[in-house]
Amino acid sequence: MTxxxxxxxxxxxxxxxxxxxxxxxxxxxxxALTELFPHTGKAHLIGVTGGSGTGKSxxxxxxxxxxxxxxxxxxxxxxxxxxxSSPFTGGAVLGDRVRMRDISGDSGxxxxxxxxxxxxxxxxxxxxxxxxxxxxxGFEIIIIETVGAxxxxxxxxxxxxxxxxxxxxxxxxxxxxxxxxxLEIADVLVINKADRPGVENTERALRSNLELAHPTKRVVRxxxxxxxxxxxxxxxxxxxxxxxxxxxxxxxxxxxLAESITRHAAHLHQSGEWAARDRTRLGSELEAVLQEALxxxxxxxxxxxxxxxxxxxxxxxxxxxxxxVKSLLNxxxx
Amino acid sequence: MTxxxxxxxxxxxxxxxxxxxxxxxxxxxxxALTELFPHTGKAHLIGVTGGSGTGKSxxxxxxxxxxxxxxxxxxxxxxxxxxxSSPFTGGAVLGDRVRMRDISGDSGxxxxxxxxxxxxxxxxxxxxxxxxxxxxxGFEIIIIETVGAxxxxxxxxxxxxxxxxxxxxxxxxxxxxxxxxxLEIADVLVINKADRPGVENTERALRSNLELAHPTKRVVRxxxxxxxxxxxxxxxxxxxxxxxxxxxxxxxxxxxLAESITRHAAHLHQSGEWAARDRTRLGSELEAVLQEALxxxxxxxxxxxxxxxxxxxxxxxxxxxxxxVKSLLNxxxx
Numbered sequence: 001m002t003x004x005x006x007x008x009x010x011x012x013x014x015x016x017x018x019x020x021x022x023x024x025x026x027x028x029x030x031x032a033l034t035e036l037f038p039h040t041g042k043a044h045l046i047g048v049t050g051g052s053g054t055g056k057s058x059x060x061x062x063x064x065x066x067x068x069x070x071x072x073x074x075x076x077x078x079x080x081x082x083x084x085s086s087p088f089t090g091g092a093v094l095g096d097r098v099r100m101r102d103i104s105g106d107s108g109x110x111x112x113x114x115x116x117x118x119x120x121x122x123x124x125x126x127x128x129x130x131x132x133x134x135x136x137x138g139f140e141i142i143i144i145e146t147v148g149a150x151x152x153x154x155x156x157x158x159x160x161x162x163x164x165x166x167x168x169x170x171x172x173x174x175x176x177x178x179x180x181x182x183l184e185i186a187d188v189l190v191i192n193k194a195d196r197p198g199v200e201n202t203e204r205a206l207r208s209n210l211e212l213a214h215p216t217k218r219v220v221r222x223x224x225x226x227x228x229x230x231x232x233x234x235x236x237x238x239x240x241x242x243x244x245x246x247x248x249x250x251x252x253x254x255x256x257l258a259e260s261i262t263r264h265a266a267h268l269h270q271s272g273e274w275a276a277r278d279r280t281r282l283g284s285e286l287e288a289v290l291q292e293a294l295x296x297x298x299x300x301x302x303x304x305x306x307x308x309x310x311x312x313x314x315x316x317x318x319x320x321x322x323x324x325v326k327s328l329l330n331x332x333x334x
Numbered sequence: 335m336t337x338x339x340x341x342x343x344x345x346x347x348x349x350x351x352x353x354x355x356x357x358x359x360x361x362x363x364x365x366a367l368t369e370l371f372p373h374t375g376k377a378h379l380i381g382v383t384g385g386s387g388t389g390k391s392x393x394x395x396x397x398x399x400x401x402x403x404x405x406x407x408x409x410x411x412x413x414x415x416x417x418x419s420s421p422f423t424g425g426a427v428l429g430d431r432v433r434m435r436d437i438s439g440d441s442g443x444x445x446x447x448x449x450x451x452x453x454x455x456x457x458x459x460x461x462x463x464x465x466x467x468x469x470x471x472g473f474e475i476i477i478i479e480t481v482g483a484x485x486x487x488x489x490x491x492x493x494x495x496x497x498x499x500x501x502x503x504x505x506x507x508x509x510x511x512x513x514x515x516x517l518e519i520a521d522v523l524v525i526n527k528a529d530r531p532g533v534e535n536t537e538r539a540l541r542s543n544l545e546l547a548h549p550t551k552r553v554v555r556x557x558x559x560x561x562x563x564x565x566x567x568x569x570x571x572x573x574x575x576x577x578x579x580x581x582x583x584x585x586x587x588x589x590x591l592a593e594s595i596t597r598h599a600a601h602l603h604q605s606g607e608w609a610a611r612d613r614t615r616l617g618s619e620l621e622a623v624l625q626e627a628l629x630x631x632x633x634x635x636x637x638x639x640x641x642x643x644x645x646x647x648x649x650x651x652x653x654x655x656x657x658x659v660k661s662l663l664n665x666x667x668x
Contacts, residue, residue, distance in 0.1 A: 034656050037655075038652070039651075040651060278649065279645075279649055282655070286648055286655050289658075290629065290632070290659050291625050291629050293660075294628040294629060295624065295628060298624070311617060314620055317375055318372070320367060321620045321622075322367070322623060324620055325624045325627045329628075329631065
C-alpha cells in the first residue's frame with residue numbers, strides 16, 4: 001500500500017510524512033499530488049490574514065473548535081499557518097501554536113506550520129499543494145492563516161474561497177494599519193479583541209476604507225444574523241463584506257462569524273463564483289507548472305557554454321536581458 | 335532626439351516620463367531599458383528595509399541629504415520607495431514623502447514612489463528596472479526603500495549591493511519585531527530613534543539574533559569609526575554587520591552610518607562580492623525574462639482550443655497540473 005493510500009484512509013502519520021514531502025517538493029511528493037488530485041475539490045478553503053497583535057491565531061483556533069463542536073456537522077479542520085516574514089528560519093509561528101492546545105488532541109484537526117522558504121511564487125504554490133493534500137485527505141474546512149498584509153498574503157489569499165481580514169482596536173495608526181489594498185481581497189472582516197477601547201474608531205476606519213475598496217457597493221452594518229442591505233444593489237450576485245466583532249479568547253462572536261463564512265460559501269456556489277475561483281486558481285497553477293517545465297526543457301536543450309557565453313555578454317553590458325533572450329530563443333526551434 | 339537621449343542628458347521631465355513607461359512595462363519602456371543598459375553598472379544600490387514606525391523614511395531622507403552635502407562628492411541620489419503592502423492602491427507612501435520636502439527642491443535628488451501592483455516577481459523586477467534607469471541617468475546612489483520584513487522586501491533587498499535593516503526601540507515584542515530571517519540579509523543594522531527608552535534591549539536583541547543569523551561570525555560592538563574585530567576571523571573577505579544607533583530627525587549618527595555604507599562598498603569590491611552580486615542579479619533577471627518569453631512563445635504556438643481542452647480536464651480533476659503540462663509539452667517540438 002502506498003503512502004497516498006494511507007493518507008486517503010485517514011492515517012495521520014502518513015499525512016504528516018506526505019506534507020513534508022510536498023513541502024520539500026520531492027519527486028515522491030509531486031507523484032503523490034498527482035495521485036491525490038482526483039480526490040480534491042471538495043474542501044472549503046478559508047484564508048485568514050491580519051497583522052501581528054490582532055489575535056488572528058486565537059480566532060483560527062476558536063473557529064476550528066466551533067467547526068468541531070457544531071452539531072450534526074463535526075467537520076474535519078486543517079490549519080496551514082504560513083509566516084511569510086520568516087523566509088529563512090523555520091518555526092516562527094510555533095509560539096502561536098502553543099495556544100492551540102485546546103484542539104491539538106482532537107484527531108479531526110490537523111495543524112501544519114510552514115515557514116516560507118525560497119522564492120515568492122514558491123510560498124503560494126507550496127501552500128496550494130498542502131491544501132490539496134488536506135482536501136484529498138477529507139478535511140472539509142482548510143484554514144490558511146498568514147501573518148501581515150503584504151503581497152505574499154494577498155497571493156495566498158487568492159487560493160482561498162473565502163478570505164477573512166482580521167483587525168484589532170488600538171494597533172496604532174488606523175490609516176496605516178487598515179490598508180485599502182488588503183480590504184479588496186476581504187470577503188469577511190473581523191474586528192477581534194472587540195472588548196478593547198477604540199473599537200468604534202477601528203470599525204469606522206474599516207467601513208470607510210471598505211467603501212473606497214468597493215465603490216459600487218454600499219457597505220451596511222451587520223447586525224447579528226441579518227445582513228441588511230439597502231438600495232438597488234440587492235441581488236444574489238452581490239456580496240457585501242460583513243464586519244464582525246469578536247473576542248476570540250472568550251469565544252464571543254465566533255458562531256456569527258462562522259455563519260457568515262457558511263453564507264459566503266453558499267453565495268459563491270449560487271453566483272457561480274466558486275467554479276470561477278476554482279478555474280482561476282487551477283489555471284494559474286497550470287501556468288506556473290508550465291513555465292517551470294518550459295525553462296527546464298530549454299536548459300536541457302541548450303549547451304551550457306552557449307548560455308554562459310550570453311550571460312557574460314549581459315554582465316559586460318553588451319547585451320540587455322531582452323536582447324540576450326532574443327538571441328537565446330533564435331538558437332532553438334519554435 | 336529620443337526619450338532615452340534626454341534621460342542620459344539629465345532631463346528630469348524625460349526621466350519621470352520614462353520611469354512611468356518602465357513601471358507600466360510598455361514596449362517603449364522596454365525598448366528604452368535596452369538602450370540604457372550599456373550605461374548601467376556604476377551606481378551603488380542601497381536597500382533600506384524596516385517595519386512601519388522605525389522612522390525609515392526620515393533616515394533615508396537624512397542619508398540623501400548627507401550624500402548631497404558631503405564635500406567633494408555631492409553625489410546624485412535617487413530614492414525608489416516601494417510599498418509591497420499596498421498591492422492595489424497607489425500612493426500609499428505619499429505620507430512619508432511629505433517629510434522629504436528638505437530635499438525635494440534639489441535637482442540632484444529624485445524620489446519615486448511605487449505602489450507594488452501585480453505579481454510578486456513583478457515588484458522586484460520593476461524595482462530593478464527603475465534602478466537601471468536611474469543608474470543609466472547618472473545617479474551614483476540609488477536607495478531602494480521598502481516597508482516591512484516580508485518576502486517581497488527580501489527579494490527587493492537582493493537587488494541591492496548594501497542592505498540596511500532599520501529597527502527602533504519599543505515597537506512591542508522584540509522577538510517578533512526582529513526576525514532572524516531579515517537579519518540574514520542585513521549588511522548594516524540601524525537602531526533609529528535611539529534616544530528612546532528601551533534602546534539597550536533592542537540592541538541586545540539585535541546582537542543575539544545577529545549571532546544566530548551569522549553563527550560563524552563574531553559580532554562586535556561598533557564604536558563610532560572603528561570596527562573592532564577580535565579573534566581569528568579578521569580577514570578581508572569577512573563582513574560583520576555593524577550596528578548603528580541614529581536619531582534621524584536630528585541628523586544624529588548619519589555620517590557614521592554613511593561611512594559604514596561606503597566601507598561596505600569597498601569591502602564588496604575588494605572581496606569580489608560586488609561582481610558576484612552583479613552576476614546573481616543579472617543572472618536571475620535573465621532567467622525571469624527568458625521564462626516569460628518561453629511562456630509567450632509557447633502560447634503563440636499552441637492552438638488556444640487545445641490549451642482550453644486540457645485546462646478543462648484539470649478543472650474536472652481528470653488531469654493534475656503535472657500531467658497536463660506533460661501532455662501539453664508532448665504536443666510541441668523540443
